[in-house]
Amino acid sequence: MKRWTAALVGLLGVAAALAAGHLVAALVGPPSSPFLAVGNTAIDFTPSPVKDFAVRTFGTYDKLVLLLGMALVLLVAALVAGLLSRRSPLPGTVLAVVLGLLGVAAVVYRPDLGQLGVLAPIASLVVGVAVFRALHARALRASAGPGPDAPDADAPDADAPDTDARRAGVDSEGRRRFLIASGATAVGAAVAGAGGQLLATRVDVEASRRAVGDLTPARPAPPIPATADFAGEGTPSFITPNRDFYRVDTALSVPRVRAEDWVLRVHGMVDRELNLRYDDLRRRDLVERTITMTCVSNEVGGPYVSTANFVGVPLRDVLREAGVRDGADQLLSTSADGWTAGSPVDVVMEEDRGALVALAMNGEPLPLEHGFPARLVVPGLYGYVSATKWVVDLELTTFAARKAYWLERGWGERGPIKVMSRIDSPKGLSTVTGRAVVTGVAWAQPTGVGKVELRSDGGPWQTAQLAEEVNGSTWRMWRAELDLPPGGHLVEVRATDADGVTQPQARVAPVPDGATGWHSVFFTIE
Ligand SMILES: Nc1nc2c(c(=O)[nH]1)N[C@H]1C(S)=C(S)[C@@H](COP(=O)(O)O)O[C@H]1N2
Ligand SMILES: [Mo]
Numbered sequence: 327m328k329r330w331t332a333a334l335v336g337l338l339g340v341a342a343a344l345a346a347g348h349l350v351a352a353l354v355g356p357p358s359s360p361f362l363a364v365g366n367t368a369i370d371f372t373p374s375p376v377k378d379f380a381v382r383t384f385g386t387y388d389k390l391v392l393l394l395g396m397a398l399v400l401l402v403a404a405l406v407a408g409l410l411s412r413r414s415p416l417p418g419t420v421l422a423v424v425l426g427l428l429g430v431a432a433v434v435y436r437p438d439l440g441q442l443g444v445l446a447p448i449a450s451l452v453v454g455v456a457v458f459r460a461l462h463a464r465a466l467r468a469s470a471g472p473g474p475d476a477p478d479a480d481a482p483d484a485d486a487p488d489t490d491a492r493r494a495g496v497d498s499e500g501r502r503r504f505l506i507a508s509g510a511t512a513v514g515a516a517v518a519g520a521g522g523q524l525l526a527t528r529v530d531v532e533a534s535r536r537a538v539g540d541l542t543p544a545r546p547a548p549p550i551p552a553t554a555d556f557a558g559e560g561t562p563s564f565i566t567p568n569r570d571f572y573r574v575d576t577a578l579s580v581p582r583v584r585a586e587d588w589v590l591r592v593h594g595m596v597d598r599e600l601n602l603r604y605d606d607l608r609r610r611d612l613v614e615r616t617i618t619m620t621c622v623s624n625e626v627g628g629p630y631v632s633t634a635n636f637v638g639v640p641l642r643d644v645l646r647e648a649g650v651r652d653g654a655d656q657l658l659s660t661s662a663d664g665w666t667a668g669s670p671v672d673v674v675m676e677e678d679r680g681a682l683v684a685l686a687m688n689g690e691p692l693p694l695e696h697g698f699p700a701r702l703v704v705p706g707l708y709g710y711v712s713a714t715k716w717v718v719d720l721e722l723t724t725f726a727a728r729k730a731y732w733l734e735r736g737w738g739e740r741g742p743i744k745v746m747s748r749i750d751s752p753k754g755l756s757t758v759t760g761r762a763v764v765t766g767v768a769w770a771q772p773t774g775v776g777k778v779e780l781r782s783d784g785g786p787w788q789t790a791q792l793a794e795e796v797n798g799s800t801w802r803m804w805r806a807e808l809d810l811p812p813g814g815h816l817v818e819v820r821a822t823d824a825d826g827v828t829q830p831q832a833r834v835a836p837v838p839d840g841a842t843g844w845h846s847v848f849f850t851i852e
Contacts, residue, residue: 329409331468334508340454344360345518346449346453346454347447347453350449356527359446360433365392365393366432386573389578407421419455425450427447531582535698538691550616554793568696572629577661596650613640615636617703617800618769618799623836656723668739681705683700692715699716705772710732744841745828754847758850762851763807764790764817764847765803765806768804776825780819781817788806814850
């Protein structure tokens with residue numbers, strides 16, 4: 327058969343397989359859609375350095391890049407398998423089976439997909455093989471033209487123009503049938519895929535979130551003074567608007583849990599197992615805390631740090647209600663999609679730590695990407711050991727018994743946030759006219775920042791002016807005016823926490839427990 331025909335058959339086979347899987351997944355559990363399940367499993371198996379590179383390079387678009395990459399790989403595989411199948415349908419059949427089995431393996435591997443989930447990749451496999459082989463047979467028939475028993479083949483007396491005309495008639499009839507079958511497959515795949523997508527999002531989590539209404543805290547956080555940032559001079563605003571709040575997670579599709587369906591199970595080494603519903607929690611006296619969250623994979627000078635007013639229930643109260651047994655040193659929290667974090671029990675139980683089961687963020691229920699209906703927030707710990715979004719399970723256990731998601735991938739067991747500072751203005755390699763006003767942020771949760779110092783071109787350290795402190799678990803903005811002669815200058819910053827611990831100069835990569843080093847910026851004075 328012709329090349330384009332063979333390629334088209336390959337493409338349509340894969341499209342039909344994906345669409346069928348997506349549709350069946352919508353019925354048995356949306357995340358078992360083979361494309362998503364394989365993507366999520368790929369994330370779990372991606373070596374940490376590659377993951378760190380992806381987060382660093384693509385930021386919040388890391389997942390989009392992965393999905394596009396997978397689509398490209400599938401596209402190429404479909405085209406190649408199609409082209410290899412110009413004579414026999416075997417290569418394309420093998421591809422359909424291999425992709426289907428890959429889907430089965432991914433679904434079976436995922437901890438969050440029920441046993442029925444495996445039906446989705448099986449549907450992909452069966453439909454992929456069947457559609458590919460059916461189209462392939464039609465395409466072969468269309469391109470073979472009239473066979474030996476075609477009337478013109480043994481019609482020696484037929485005149486040449488007539489034979490050609492009849493052959494053309496048979497050819498175009500076969501081609502017409504093939505094109506109709508291809509078109510029908512394309513339309514069917516599109517309808518099944520779109521239908522699956524509609525069904526999958528029928529769990530109307532947006533409506534559930536809108537219906538939550540007011541989560542006003544009984545104990546609000548103190549208002550943020552206008553003097554808490556230097557936003558007019560280049561620092562971020564003290565409170566990060568939700569849409570700008572950094573996002574880091576392994577979820578290809580955001581888990582969709584309705585508040586009314588949500589249950590938080592507290593179990594393990596406890597005196598009483600608890601099953602808390604959303605309404606149980608929201609009816610309590612809610613507290614509000616201003617907290618700066620930080621990601622362990624943040625590079626020196628990086629953006630993965632943001633601040634919000636979180637409203638929720640003290641985690642300590644929930645754990646005390648359950649009664650933590652002696653010997654439990656790890657709080658293992660699990661999200662609706664199976665991700666886990668392990669927090670030190672002694673830290674989350676500290677009275678003035680202020681760890682929360684948070685329901686709201688900056689005056690609204692948690693945005694879906696930030697963990698609706700509920701998440702944990704523990705001041706002073708990096709997110710990977712504490713900040714479980716879409717949290718559904720709290721198990722009291724030991725570090726010896728259970729290893730959380732990132733621990734299995736080489737990251738440290740305890741993740742206290744390291745003292746850090748960052749220059750936000752001037753930008754690197756920019757040109758400044760006149761006097762240099764340098765501004766930025768520093769953080770040292772939960773201790774708080776005691777001092778920020780700057781130096782230019784390796785000269786003496788100069789103390790920066792600190793903005794008003796909000797609390798020890800939030801970042802602190804700073805500014806300094808430097809008297810610098812015209813020309814290029816390298817300015818470095820270092821912070822010291824309220825206990826006197828200074829940010830070390832030694833550059834250390836984020837793995838395994840957070841980056842260190844001084845941030846520096848080179849700019850020119852005009
Ligand atoms: N369910 C789930 N929760 C998660 C993660 C995740 O991958 N899955 N990532 C953690 C990490 S590494 C960080 S830094 C914070 C980021 O929270 P944010 O996206 O709301 O800023 O969430 C934490 N909670
Ligand atoms: Mo993180």
